[in-house]
Amino acid sequence: xxxxxxxxxxxxxxxxxxxxxxxxxxxxxxxxxxxxxxxxxxxxxxxxxxxxxxxxxxxxxxxxxxxxxxxxxxxxxxxxxxxxxxxxxxxxxxxxxxxxxxxxxxxxxxxxxxxxxxxxxxxxxxxxxxxxxxx
Amino acid sequence: xxxxxxxxxxxxxxxxxxxxxxxxxxxxxxxxxxxxxxxxxxxxxxxxxxxxxxxxxxxxxxxxxxxxxxxxxxxxxxxxxxxxxxxxxxxxxxxxxxxxxxxxxxxxxxxxxxxxxxxxxxxxxxxxxxxxxxxxxxxxxxxxxxxxxxxxxxxxxxxxxxxxxxxxxxxxxxxxxxxxxxxxxxxxxxxxxxxxxxxxxxxxxxxxxxxxxxxxxxxxxxxxxxxxxxxx
Numbered sequence: 001x002x003x004x005x006x007x008x009x010x011x012x013x014x015x016x017x018x019x020x021x022x023x024x025x026x027x028x029x030x031x032x033x034x035x036x037x038x039x040x041x042x043x044x045x046x047x048x049x050x051x052x053x054x055x056x057x058x059x060x061x062x063x064x065x066x067x068x069x070x071x072x073x074x075x076x077x078x079x080x081x082x083x084x085x086x087x088x089x090x091x092x093x094x095x096x097x098x099x100x101x102x103x104x105x106x107x108x109x110x111x112x113x114x115x116x117x118x119x120x121x122x123x124x125x126x127x128x129x130x131x132x133x134x135x
Numbered sequence: 136x137x138x139x140x141x142x143x144x145x146x147x148x149x150x151x152x153x154x155x156x157x158x159x160x161x162x163x164x165x166x167x168x169x170x171x172x173x174x175x176x177x178x179x180x181x182x183x184x185x186x187x188x189x190x191x192x193x194x195x196x197x198x199x200x201x202x203x204x205x206x207x208x209x210x211x212x213x214x215x216x217x218x219x220x221x222x223x224x225x226x227x228x229x230x231x232x233x234x235x236x237x238x239x240x241x242x243x244x245x246x247x248x249x250x251x252x253x254x255x256x257x258x259x260x261x262x263x264x265x266x267x268x269x270x271x272x273x274x275x276x277x278x279x280x281x282x283x284x285x286x287x288x289x290x291x292x293x294x295x296x297x298x299x300x301x302x303x304x305x306x307x308x309x310x311x312x313x314x315x316x317x318x319x320x321x322x323x324x325x326x327x328x329x330x331x332x333x334x335x336x337x338x339x340x341x342x343x344x345x346x347x348x349x350x351x352x353x354x355x356x357x358x359x360x361x362x363x364x365x366x367x
Contacts, residue, residue, distance in 0.1 A: 015329065015359065016352060017353075018349040018352050018353055020349060046307070046308070046311060050304050050307055053307075055307075055310060055330050055332060056310055058329075
């Protein structure tokens with residue numbers, strides 16, 4: 001795992017996994033969590049390729065997917081920016097939240113857990129996580 | 136964008152009893168960055184010399200840019216041979232002037248931009264250059280050309296870390312701005328790991344394994360690790 005810096009943003013690149021998905025996932029997260037703020041400029045394809053030492057086409061494909069997600073928008077002659085619409089980010093997060101939650105529920109149901117039991121697990125996990133954070 | 140720029144069909148070449156290339160079949164896609172990997176004597180340099188028409192196959196068929204390799208195709212190929220050398224009493228800038236006169240598609244303004252990016256002094260004569268500086272000069276002669284195909288045989292050998300980084304950056308620009316097809320053979324896989332679209336492993340003059348780099352990563356892990364396994 002390589003930690004690499006693009007401007008003020010940190011990326012971790014693992015060459016044993018497909019690079020396209022790593023760029024896409026990390027950029028999505030940076031925008032969804034607000035590390036890259038609304039309407040903020042995102043690094044150019046060239047800058048990303050140079051700093052991460054990866055093929056610019058890989059970065060470009062990930063950027064095209066971000067645009068389809070509604071998370072970014074191109075401005076002519078100025079580059080690519082995070083969306084200015086809070087609404088779009090919310091929609092994007094909701095889409096994934098539903099997907100992740102559904103996968104999780106299906107897995108738990110297939111093991112025969114009911115909603116009450118599932119809830120117990122979730123509470124236990126989040127408490128443990130809380131403890132760890134306080135350590 | 137699947138249009139082949141190089142097609143090798145069952146090509147073979149032997150030097151005396153040594154079979155350098157052995158029924159090699161392989162297709163290189165236009166606009167891709169392909170890493171040609173393999174140990175010493177795997178046939179990488181011989182394959183590159185065949186692409187540039189310096190060596191003819193004993194049998195089989197090789198098509199480059201739609202025709203048999205020769206002077207016509209060579210005007211569209213920028214080739215960095217292994218162990219490339221340059222004349223000692225030329226400065227970097229004089230070398231670029233020579234390039235403008237001789238090399239098809241060579242753009243001096245692009246060469247000057249690259250020299251600045253790669254930190255190469257223009258007034259320095261080649262005989263006064265370090266190995267890394269000379270290698271950067273040779274590389275600039277290749278990538279300052281607007282030609283469809285660039286073939287680099289071990290561009291990093293004997294080059295220090297900071298020069299390598301500059302070379303990688305220049306290659307990244309060449310890929311993004313000029314849509315050139317890039318063929319690189321190298322032992323320094325870590326340096327180009329993220330650059331390769333496709334990977335070809337050669338062994339004993341034939342293809343041992345080939346595929347899209349991202350797919351190979353999903354299946355085997357990093358290309359660097361895979362190359363170690365392939366070498367065993």
